Amino acid sequence: MRKLSAIIAGLSATALLSGMLVVVAARTKAAPAEPADTYKSKCVACHGKKAEKKFDTSMSDDQMVEAVLKGKKAEKPPHMPAYGEKGVTAEQAKALVDYMKQLKATP
Numbered sequence: 337m338r339k340l341s342a343i344i345a346g347l348s349a350t351a352l353l354s355g356m357l358v359v360v361a362a363r364t365k366a367a368p369a370e371p372a373d374t375y376k377s378k379c380v381a382c383h384g385k386k387a388e389k390k391f392d393t394s395m396s397d398d399q400m401v402e403a404v405l406k407g408k409k410a411e412k413p414p415h416m417p418a419y420g421e422k423g424v425t426a427e428q429a430k431a432l433v434d435y436m437k438q439l440k441a442t443p
Contacts, residue, residue, distance in 0.1 A: 369428065371435035379436070382414055387436040390416075397433055404429035 375383075383389050390410065395403070405426060407418030419429065 371428075371431045374424075374428070374432055375435055375439070378419070379432070382416075383436065385439075386442065387440040391436055391440060393437065393440065397430065400433040400436075401426060401429045404432060 375387075379387075383391050392400075403416055405418065405420030405424065408416040410416065420426075424432075
């Protein structure tokens with residue numbers, strides 16, 4: 337009987353701690369990704385190491401941010417995915433565009 341009480345108490349404590357961890361995790365926002373990290377993980381394959389491919393600097397910043405967020409159909413694949421649907425914010429998209437412009441300008 338004592339063993340059963342100890343097991344039930346242990347399970348109750350475990351359930352309580354697990355519930356607390358879920359609440360804390362739900363309230364914690366993920367830190368926004370750094371533009372360089374995002375570029376390396378999501379963009380470099382199509383745009384190149386120095387943003388030398390498929391990056392039209394004649395577009396306004398607002399147009400580029402919109403392309404990052406909403407995607408853009410290219411003349412031929414691959415097409416620009418809509419990263420807004422994947423959780424990228426306008427602020428993060430702007431930081432990414434600025435980073436890409438900096439990359440392209442650096443020899």
